[in-house]
Amino acid sequence: MFQHGIFRIHAAAPPTVIADPAANAEAILNSIGNIDADLTVLPELALTGYTCGDLFGSDTLLIGAAEGLMRIAESTRARRGAVIVGLPLVVGDCLMNVAAVVCGGTIAGVVPKSFLPTYREFYEGRHFRPAGPADPATVAIAGQDIAFGTDLLFRLGEAVMAIEICEDLWTPIPPSSNASVAGANVLVNLSASNETIGKAAWRRDLVKSQSGRCIAAYAYVSSGPGESTSDLVFGGHCLVAENGSLIGQSRRIGDGRSPEWVAEMSVTCDIDLQRLAHDRRVVGSFDDVADQLKPSYRTIKLIQDAAKQAAPQTLLRYVDAHPFVPSEEGELAERCGEIFAIQSAGLIKRLSCLPKSTPLAIGISGGLDSTLALLVALKAVDAAGWPRESIHAITMPGFGTTDHTRTSADRLIESTGVTGDCIDIRQLCLDTFHSLRHRPLGLEIDEHTTVASLQRQLNQLPDDAADLTFENVQARIRTMLLMNRGFVLGTGDMSEQALGWATYNADHMSMYNVNTSIPKTLVRFLVRYAADHYFDGQLGSLLHRIAATPISPELLPPASDGTIRQNTESSIGAYELHDFFLYHFVRNGFTRDKILYLASQATFDQPYDSVTIAATLDQFITRFFRNQFKRNCVPDGPKVGSVSLSPRGDWRMPSDAGGGSF
Ligand SMILES: Nc1ncnc2c1ncn2[C@@H]1O[C@H](COP(=O)(O)OP(=O)(O)OC[C@H]2O[C@@H]([n+]3cccc(C(=O)O)c3)[C@H](O)[C@@H]2O)[C@@H](O)[C@H]1O
Numbered sequence: 227m228f229q230h231g232i233f234r235i236h237a238a239a240p241p242t243v244i245a246d247p248a249a250n251a252e253a254i255l256n257s258i259g260n261i262d263a264d265l266t267v268l269p270e271l272a273l274t275g276y277t278c279g280d281l282f283g284s285d286t287l288l289i290g291a292a293e294g295l296m297r298i299a300e301s302t303r304a305r306r307g308a309v310i311v312g313l314p315l316v317v318g319d320c321l322m323n324v325a326a327v328v329c330g331g332t333i334a335g336v337v338p339k340s341f342l343p344t345y346r347e348f349y350e351g352r353h354f355r356p357a358g359p360a361d362p363a364t365v366a367i368a369g370q371d372i373a374f375g376t377d378l379l380f381r382l383g384e385a386v387m388a389i390e391i392c393e394d395l396w397t398p399i400p401p402s403s404n405a406s407v408a409g410a411n412v413l414v415n416l417s418a419s420n421e422t423i424g425k426a427a428w429r430r431d432l433v434k435s436q437s438g439r440c441i442a443a444y445a446y447v448s449s450g451p452g453e454s455t456s457d458l459v460f461g462g463h464c465l466v467a468e469n470g471s472l473i474g475q476s477r478r479i480g481d482g483r484s485p486e487w488v489a490e491m492s493v494t495c496d497i498d499l500q501r502l503a504h505d506r507r508v509v510g511s512f513d514d515v516a517d518q519l520k521p522s523y524r525t526i527k528l529i530q531d532a533a534k535q536a537a538p539q540t541l542l543r544y545v546d547a548h549p550f551v552p553s554e555e556g557e558l559a560e561r562c563g564e565i566f567a568i569q570s571a572g573l574i575k576r577l578s579c580l581p582k583s584t585p586l587a588i589g590i591s592g593g594l595d596s597t598l599a600l601l602v603a604l605k606a607v608d609a610a611g612w613p614r615e616s617i618h619a620i621t622m623p624g625f626g627t628t629d630h631t632r633t634s635a636d637r638l639i640e641s642t643g644v645t646g647d648c649i650d651i652r653q654l655c656l657d658t659f660h661s662l663r664h665r666p667l668g669l670e671i672d673e674h675t676t677v678a679s680l681q682r683q684l685n686q687l688p689d690d691a692a693d694l695t696f697e698n699v700q701a702r703i704r705t706m707l708l709m710n711r712g713f714v715l716g717t718g719d720m721s722e723q724a725l726g727w728a729t730y731n732a733d734h735m736s737m738y739n740v741n742t743s744i745p746k747t748l749v750r751f752l753v754r755y756a757a758d759h760y761f762d763g764q765l766g767s768l769l770h771r772i773a774a775t776p777i778s779p780e781l782l783p784p785a786s787d788g789t790i791r792q793n794t795e796s797s798i799g800a801y802e803l804h805d806f807f808l809y810h811f812v813r814n815g816f817t818r819d820k821i822l823y824l825a826s827q828a829t830f831d832q833p834y835d836s837v838t839i840a841a842t843l844d845q846f847i848t849r850f851f852r853n854q855f856k857r858n859c860v861p862d863g864p865k866v867g868s869v870s871l872s873p874r875g876d877w878r879m880p881s882d883a884g885g886g887s888f
């Protein structure tokens with residue numbers, strides 16, 4: 227068993243020899259012999275082949291299948307993990323289509339198929355009896371009584387496995403639905419599902435949606451092309467899904483890749499059982515149906531030799547370094563389009579509650595966040611039929627404003643047809659320092675100090691000069707000016723809120739914040755998307771220039787060459803790390819150790835060493851807890867994704883909770 231709740235599943239459709247159990251057992255053992263997995267799943271009736279027809283009536287075939295099962299069971303004495311294989315089994319006076327679970331050298335239990343397809347190309351009812359209330363609780367195999375029934379769950383470490391067989395999944399209420407409510411988190415399907423046009427997509431959708439509905443892993447293995455092709459062709463489609471997402475799938479006949487005939491299909495995937503457990507706890511409605519469940523389930527604990535439990539350390543699961551930014555271009559564009567539409571729709575509705583053409587005030591810094599808010603506002607006023615002039619885009623240069631962002635801001639305002647204004651806030655700030663008797667960055671000021679003289683002195687300060695009041699006064703003056711101008715559109719993004727990287731009651735406050743649920747790592751892609759799809763020409767190129775600007779609050783003076791000195795990421799750590807932590811901390815509820823482990827498996831844009839990653843995570847956790855008081859009074863704004871920090875909707879936490887133990 228891996229650490230951190232990682233459970234490895236190998237799903238395989240080995241070569242099949244119709245009606246030759248010994249050959250099939252041999253092929254299975256050859257196929258899975260070197261596989262190191264917690265669970266190996268093989269197809270429906272894999273020991274005989276699914277397409278044996280009336281040969282299922284042959285004693286020779288049935289005895290051979292039982293012998294094949296014993297061989298596979300024996301092989302698990304020397305291997306890690308459980309194996310689940312399909313075979314025909316005599317139960318009382320009938321023949322049943324079953325899945326046998328073997329582990330640690332023994333047969334742990336047998337689960338029969340509940341729903342037999344006997345329509346169109348299928349006629350299982352001719353050979354088998356479905357599971358039913360009269361089924362025995364045990365069945366004799368090679369002189370041993372083995373647990374038998376659809377009420378069996380198999381526990382291996384943190385995994386609780388339930389089994390269904392092919393058609394079971396294609397019914398309105400698959401048996402795995404009840405089993406999941408009874409505690410199963412790994413649902414297994416042994417299948418023989420032939421390929422016809424469009425069926426693979428349907429099968430994949432069923433697997434994905436059942437894994438999502440049951441908040442579980444779902445492993446599906448269909449018979450391979452070695453089955454008889456008298457009438458049907460089987461593709462060997464193996465799929466593993468986890469809570470609605472496909473984690474991996476094998477090749478299959480008809481997948482459009484050559485060569486078309488592959489004897490053996492398989493896929494190996496790592497499932498995250500801790501993530502599933504977290505999601506089940508969070509979705510409180512998940513087991514509301516529990517008291518309507520039929521008879522209780524029997525749980526069989528699988529025993530394996532302790533010496534064989536050590537697992538490989540290389541994770542097969544892809545750990546996305548940028549969970550908020552899809553790496554595939556098409557998916558990224560689709561996501562940006564959807565998010566931009568949600569942001570605009572949120573604002574359009576809010577506008578509908580205001581007197582027409584109320585001034586919408588936005589502070590335009592030339593940075594990414596305010597640009598995105600402006601673009602959303604443009605979309606919203608256009609859609610609401612308000613004139614663009616109702617947007618009041620105001621630049622408010624201060625002591626730290628650089629020419630680069632100032633120029634971007636001016637050009638942005640010019641090229642969008644909004645009402646523009648520029649208010650130099652420095653005199654107001656100087657007056658405020660006087661009133662507060664505050665020495666900005668330690669500099670002496672008196673009645674002779676002018677904005678120009680103060681700016682000169684500020685520009686000569688060393689790079690490490692710091693003064694929080696100096697920064698906050700500028701931010702608060704800007705907000706005061708905006709608030710007296712109209713309905714203020716907030717610009718702060720979700721990552722800033724997570725870290726508390728905003729001045730309380732300044733850029734933290736607004737009347738509506740369209741960026742409230744946008745992670746920082748996605749902002750530049752949203753701006754680029756808008757540039758490419760809605761605002762082409764000159765404005766489009768300007769937006770691309772803005773998208774390339776370093777992230778900075780520009781509250782401290784620029785460096786002597788006029789460039790941005792205060793780089794946010796060098797103060798608080800890289801946003802790509804913070805967004806990674808935010809996703810796993812809030813969305814998945816993972817521990818510090820688990821987040822560090824996942825970070826060690828991800829490929830970030832920058833090559834951070836483990837010390838930097840750990841230190842940045844500590845900074846994230848400390849800031850996240852310390853700054854809940856800011857999040858507890860944020861303005862309304864649209865949620866766009868599963869991760870959201872709204873104190874009304876998604877993340878309710880006392881402001882005085884300590885993060886010491888996290
Ligand atoms: N704020 C945000 N801004 C931009 N992107 C954001 C984001 N939060 C998550 N994302 C991204 O969205 C993607 C999908 O997120 P992930 O956490 O995997 O989301 P997932 O659990 O797969 O759910 C996808 C969507 O379906 C919804 N869902 C799923 C299952 C059940 C229910 C229900 O109501 O019962 C709803 C869920 O709320 C979410 O909106 C990820 O790439 C994630 O990083």
Ligand SMILES: Nc1ncnc2c1ncn2[C@@H]1O[C@H](COP(=O)(O)OP(=O)(O)OP(=O)(O)O)[C@@H](O)[C@H]1O
Nearest residue numbers: 589590591593594595596621622623717733778779
């Ligand atoms: N020079 C400025 N002129 C007008 N508004 C400003 C100026 N500087 C900051 N603001 C306003 O304050 C908000 C927060 O500024 P800050 O620079 O701290 O954050 P930011 O997240 O980097 O924002 P942006 O990416 O928009 O610069 C900005 O989004 C903007 O609305």
Ligand SMILES: NC(=O)CC[C@H](N)C(=O)O
Nearest residue numbers: 343392393396418419420
């Ligand atoms: N073996 C089965 O139960 C096959 C039936 C299933 N509906 C399929 O076509 O894949």
